[in-house]
Amino acid sequence: MISASSYKKGLALLLPWAAVVAIWTLVHYSGLVKPTLVPTPAQVTVRFWQLLSNGSLPLDMLISSRRVLTGVALGTLLAVPTGFLLGWYKSVHFFADPLVNFFRALPPIALIPLVVVYFGIGETAKVVVLFYAAFFSGVIVMYEGISQISPIYIRVARTLGATDGEIFRRVIVPLSLPHILTAVRVELGVVWATLVASELIAAQNGLGALIQNASAFFQLDVIYLGIICIGLIALAMDLTLRKIARRFLNWQERISS
Amino acid sequence: MTAPNRIVFDHVSVSFRTESGTLPVVDDVSFTVKDREFVSLVGPSGCGKTTMLNILAGFVLPTSGSVTLDGAPIAGPSPDRGVIFQEYGVFPWLTVEANIEFGLRLRANLKSVTERTNVCDRYLKLMGLSEFRKAYPRTLSGGMRQRLALARAYAVAPQFLLMDEPFGALDAQTRTAMQDLLLEVLQKEGKTVVMITHSVEEAIYLSSRVVVVSARPSRVRCIVEIPFPYPRTESLHEKPEFLQLRSRIRDLVMLEYAAQEQQTRDAAPH
Numbered sequence: 001m002i003s004a005s006s007y008k009k010g011l012a013l014l015l016p017w018a019a020v021v022a023i024w025t026l027v028h029y030s031g032l033v034k035p036t037l038v039p040t041p042a043q044v045t046v047r048f049w050q051l052l053s054n055g056s057l058p059l060d061m062l063i064s065s066r067r068v069l070t071g072v073a074l075g076t077l078l079a080v081p082t083g084f085l086l087g088w089y090k091s092v093h094f095f096a097d098p099l100v101n102f103f104r105a106l107p108p109i110a111l112i113p114l115v116v117v118y119f120g121i122g123e124t125a126k127v128v129v130l131f132y133a134a135f136f137s138g139v140i141v142m143y144e145g146i147s148q149i150s151p152i153y154i155r156v157a158r159t160l161g162a163t164d165g166e167i168f169r170r171v172i173v174p175l176s177l178p179h180i181l182t183a184v185r186v187e188l189g190v191v192w193a194t195l196v197a198s199e200l201i202a203a204q205n206g207l208g209a210l211i212q213n214a215s216a217f218f219q220l221d222v223i224y225l226g227i228i229c230i231g232l233i234a235l236a237m238d239l240t241l242r243k244i245a246r247r248f249l250n251w252q253e254r255i256s257s
Numbered sequence: 258m259t260a261p262n263r264i265v266f267d268h269v270s271v272s273f274r275t276e277s278g279t280l281p282v283v284d285d286v287s288f289t290v291k292d293r294e295f296v297s298l299v300g301p302s303g304c305g306k307t308t309m310l311n312i313l314a315g316f317v318l319p320t321s322g323s324v325t326l327d328g329a330p331i332a333g334p335s336p337d338r339g340v341i342f343q344e345y346g347v348f349p350w351l352t353v354e355a356n357i358e359f360g361l362r363l364r365a366n367l368k369s370v371t372e373r374t375n376v377c378d379r380y381l382k383l384m385g386l387s388e389f390r391k392a393y394p395r396t397l398s399g400g401m402r403q404r405l406a407l408a409r410a411y412a413v414a415p416q417f418l419l420m421d422e423p424f425g426a427l428d429a430q431t432r433t434a435m436q437d438l439l440l441e442v443l444q445k446e447g448k449t450v451v452m453i454t455h456s457v458e459e460a461i462y463l464s465s466r467v468v469v470v471s472a473r474p475s476r477v478r479c480i481v482e483i484p485f486p487y488p489r490t491e492s493l494h495e496k497p498e499f500l501q502l503r504s505r506i507r508d509l510v511m512l513e514y515a516a517q518e519q520q521t522r523d524a525a526p527h
Binding site for chain 2: 150152153155156157158159160161162163166170171174175249250251252
């Protein structure tokens, strides 16, 4: 019974992916586009094994993941306290909100020339771009979340005798956790999307560099492979975060499953 | 013979500053609450009654006049005054058990693990929540959340209970059951209670005195003694004296509603 239902569930999970691969294959053979412009899934798979066995693909994945995680970690570290200040103090919000929205609207790729001038072309420059993307997307989520915290819980805690410190530890922190996790999820999405741009900065390795180098040599299968890898790692990270959220936030009324 | 005054409102006025000037919400209110009394405030909605309760809770200071608790002015919120909010405010991230124990983990009323468990067990039982001790509030019904809020307030052993329309959000059956439970709990562990309600019937059924409050700004229209002895049971609702008292207070309250409507009409832009 259980195995049958989990089998069905597995099938339902695989179905959309199978459909994408099927459409992709169809497009290749349909004659609508030149077959040389769309590699087959098989060609990409062959390329995948090749780059996997010579060790370059795992290294690229590792380096890109590290950059993304560093950017997200630094971004979150700053976005959480900033979001608190914005969400908590109306005056801070009044002054800082236009600024936050101004900087948030700038595409990180437009900042790359400046980043190169101020931070060079090394690892720092790439992380700075990712940090920028992470911070401004995270701060909005944190701010929105914190300003939605109902003051009733704080009032209740006060009537029970809680001090300011106790209210922070026992009320604000648990109520903020879901927003921090959402912020990290949003940041991960934005930062993976920014990765290729950040690796425009003279990157020798990483998935973005892989894609750009491949484009210089017109290796379409490698480009496809790089894109798929980025998508899959981003998906895996998101699923992991959701698992963590379910584990620690099972008190919430509604959890995206 | 008479019990001492525990709460004294002495010519209390409160006005809030708004963009269009000062808005008086409480005007020259005086009344007292004796030990173990149950006093209800009834009257039209508006912020006046809640403001009076917020003064007692320690969230608002009177603009003029004074409110004293056992002769001393109120300095701020304190665990000796349990507050039941209309929206309950049960902590959704804590289990039923942890909600009840919340106050006992604070420095203000820190208790050992055994004491915490004892207190928790007692109120779980009293409020009929024992089966749900490990449940999160999202799984509870409105009446159960209300009971949980009451248990959490009771756990820190307050001397006063301040309730702002505690049963307003409940359906009629649950409301009746909660009223009886409250009377039963108060019979076992007496408190000095101030409650805001819109229901005249509820006010009479629960209270030893009912304060009829006017439309904004809130003034005391009259104070009605409720002569029925405790413990009270639901059959009280059918007694002729109860019905008489109800229509008398209802008339007074309806006058205030009419006054409020007139105010609203006058204030409406032409």
